[in-house]
Amino acid sequence: MSFWNTIAKRVGYGLLLLVAVLVLNFILISIAPGDIADTIAGDMGGADAEVMEEIRVRYGLDQPFYVQLWRYMSRVAVLDLGYSYFFNTPVTTLILEKLPATLLLVFSAQILAVIVGTFLGVVAAKKPNGIVSLTVTFLSLFGFAAPVFWTGILLIILFVSIFPLFPVAGMIDVTVEGGFFVRALDVLHHLILPMVTLASIFLALYSRLARASMLEVLGADYVRTARAKGLPQRTVLYKHALRNALGPVVTVAGLQFSAVISGAVVVETVFSWPGLGTLALQSILARDTPTIMGILFFSSLVVVVFNILTDATLRLIDPRIKTG
Amino acid sequence: MTHSVQAAPENPSLVVRDLKVHFGGGKAVFSRDRPVVHAVDGVSFSVPGGRTFGIVGESGSGKTTTALAIMRLVPITAGSVTLNGEEISAYEGRELRQSRRNYQIVFQDPYSSLDPRKRAAQIVREPLDLMNIGNPRERDERVSELFTQVGLRPEQKALFPHQFSGGQRQRLGLARALSTRPGLIVCDEPVSALDVAIQAQILNLMARLQADLGLTYLFISHDLGVVQHICDEVAVMYLGQIVEQADRVALFSEPKHPYTKALLAAVPSVHATERDRRNRVRLAGDPPSPINLPKGCRFASRCPMAEERCRQSSPPLEDRGGGHKVACFLA
Amino acid sequence: MERAPLLSVTDVVVDFKTRHGNARVLDQVSLAVESGEILGIVGESGCGKSMTALSIMGLVPDPPGKVTSGSIKLGDRELVGMDQEGLRRIRGKDIGMIFQEPMTSLNPVFTVGEQIAESLRQHENASPKAAMAKAVDMLRAVEIPEAEARAKAYPHQLSGGMRQRVMIAMALACGPKVLIADEPTTALDATVQAQIFDLLQDLQQETGTAIVLITHDMGAIAELADRVVVMYAGRVVESGSVRDVLSRPRHPYTKGLIACVPHLEEEPGPVRKELLEIPGVVPALTDLGAGCAFAPRCGEVMPKCRQQKPVLTEAGDTQCVACWAVHEPAAAS
């Protein structure tokens, strides 16, 4: 089966998963106590039964379950996720506004974690009992055990009171003026702390994994063959071993995207990063159901897209992988 | 000490008729339809009680799948297996589980064939417990008796498998197989994973047990020397089918099928230091896959003698006198 | 001794640190390979035959292993104690090696052509293009059909026999003086094994490369090798020309090794004989006593065998044996 065929199949399958997410969304809303009518009534400061009934008819809540589900799905198909009464904006507009900030954070943290993690893992595997190896072990324990918001807060305390090098809140400085390049630099400047905080958890995971994977690969028969051919140590290590050791790291990194997005929710809150996470928290506290569900849908969409990209990468790394 | 080959009893103990095991096929929901693998494709033979029937072949020949199908460990696609008049291939559920006391198996790998979390005595006793044979005290006595029979010491009963050597583990495997007093033991490459010095110990033990208990063996192996040593009758399999079958003397001294000849010629021998290796039948290439089978003789693509008719139709397995059966137009 | 052998191993000792103490995996191993010959090394698993090969290649895993003493000479170059860079230049160039498992010995993520060409680029400074062309030639030399196309294949797309041919092509690409073949056919079917043996013999005759064939199969030794070294528990117990050792084995272990295998006969008799057994199991290398390691399993054991290790001594035209019963038969009575 060719590369593109397989990818096309993955895309089709991803769409199915998203439909399933929508169905779950809808079921959750339906079985949760209270409905939109209650919410709107709450916003209006209370309403009588007649008004409530009117609202229910207007929003189709009197229809049978499957009709409501069908209406919901067909609206989502044209990217209409409903209207947020809290923000007074269509949900899709709201989300698309915030999505780039989250994507920037998630993607940059993930890339940072994978690259630095793999590098540390490889260096550690060269000397399994050396100082780098010990550092990697320590880092991975720290990264797993430290709550991400705690790391973030410690960094804020550090960079506000001791080294005021990086801004600790927001994504842009409104006082900065200049062209695209200047503003991009400003965003990067703001990005550093949230990115490092978010990457720290996953950096720990990947460096540990890369170390283990490298150690296993270094014991493989084909590495012995490469040595028996008289290849220099660096060729053995960085060509023959690393290429094989990357597989497990990329696989796990792919599985972690949903966790990275989860982490981003917390990190965005800590650093007031104006992304989906901040929006999610606001809408949850305001019980703004359409927005919450829209965010859940969009973040699943992001995970699905990243999973397909991971799959494609894996296929490029390892020619043995044939079918999903 | 020598064992003379026993006279064959009147009734065959194990009868296999037109056995077929096909894997795959069917539709998977999200992945491609899997192709059908014709692992075993129409195998028939019978084994007289108290005798040893050998099946030899290379990887992909279907010899192990045949063994597992007879043991009812893989689903049978078609055909029948009859043991002492009972058609065990027709049993399901409770009946199948009860019939299992009459046929047991010894596996190839002495390391993966014993549950690492159970003690030796528990492993040997497990079939008795599961089939509810005898009362607990009788089971304990049976375990002690089996340990003696296979040459293990009674104080080893409480040990775990990893505390035994490869040969001892294979003895444990034999004890487990013998626990329910089965008539038939299927031996799937029982000595292939052992060092040569240990191989001899196990082969001798198996021969002794057969003489003492009147066991019937179905012996699967890729090692022609071992098969020649222990079997009374031998079938050669190639891509899911028997291509030649004869008693041990006839098969090894007068092989008729070109594949059998090539297989015998391929075995390096200590007796052949001066033999001119160049004059022997050599096969080129690898066996074709059991997925896309040719329509004629399955061996035709590698056969040095193949003619047009070999590629057109498949030769039947025919008796060429004295029970020597061959599936070849040219033999 | 007329002239120095191509490769000589003298009194090599290799120790491994284990949780159960020091294991002497090679103990005073000596052997010589003459140019153009096939030397067989035979023994059961754990006898040290593979470790002998790795110590020649300078690939003994360190830690936990270490070449404690002894000398390995390729021509007049001493390999024990040579720096990694020097050894690297010899590996793949002067000494090639093929392994038991063709399934796992090739790197799954590179094409086989690339894996052969890599050696040529490394040792002969060949340009990428020239290296690839030579790689295809090598694939042809090992009788792989459609070599051009196969060079672009990944290992998993080839059968076991094909992969072992690729390994051979890789090992011979730089024209080594010695090829070490460690159980090259154990993982292969009988008919494919015969193909590989034929190929090795043909290539050996064409190129004059000496071959060290490591195997547990006396039959393979009989068919291919000129001389044979029998190993047990890390020591050489017998050596000599294949004809002499097979027809007149002197060491009780060699005798047992030949007699316990059910050899294929062309005219089998109607009666099934009982096989000769070597009782017991191979001892753990961590607690070998002062005496002969084979003594606990030996049928000809004498008191001296349990006290002192026998030394490999000449016993016949081509044979050397390490056994007290051979050298001091008087002590037996």
Place this chain on the structure above:
Amino acid sequence: MTDHAAPALKVQHPLTEMAAMFFQNRSAVAGLALLISILLFTFVGPYLYPTDPFEMVWTPLSFPGEEGFLLGTDYLGRDILAAMMAGGQVSMAIGLAAAVISVVIGVSVGAFAGYYGGVVEEALMRFTEFFQVLPTLLFSMVIVALFGASLLTVTLAIGVVSWTAVARVTRSEFLRIRELEYVSAARSGSARDGYLIFRVILPNALPPIIVQANLMVGSAILFEAALSFLGLSDPNIMSWGQVIGSNRPYILDAGFAVAIPGFAIFLTVLAISLIGDGLNDALNPKLRQR
């Protein structure tokens, strides 16, 4: 027939051997000691230091050590030391309960998928993938938001979103072990499916599942902390995350009120993962044979 080289007749149960391996591992023992100290602190501590964690006892946000309050006070003037003890009980209870839920779901899904294969496996693995696509924290936030922030919903929400890793591990172990010959041997010894799943395969699949389950406890504690930090927990129940969340606005004036509970979580999860590493080494047969 005798065997000359009889192995030592010391009958050592594999579990004893594993325990020995575990206790040889210094960092694992350190982790165990740390965890026991934390358990003593949270469960025995309140009897030795009976202060109500919800009662205002002193000036808000006073520094640790002031007026005998070892860890200082929070923004409402409540004793942080008392809050640490009470909060630890809740954090660990939720962590444990959520881990049990996710292990039960994960092992069941993984075991049935791995043992039966075919359509059963396909369906169960698609189900698992579906849960992998939902960002875990976001999904549990939604559940808590829709169904209210009680102890029960928080625990369920964490358990329901974190079982996929356990399911993957269990399935791959079952897939591997079901092909081993001792399973076929038990089947030809007339074992039924239930016996094979629970008495043959599961005991042999346990080591990686135990390691994973141990890590689940740690990540469930972190999960609860994150939810509390975001303000999505029952405000009437003290937990470590809750202390952090409620004091968050004051980090620049009184960092300790956030740093201390964060450190408590860090130490607990660190102890658990040290134990996990030790278990992993002790249960890994590859390492044991060396």
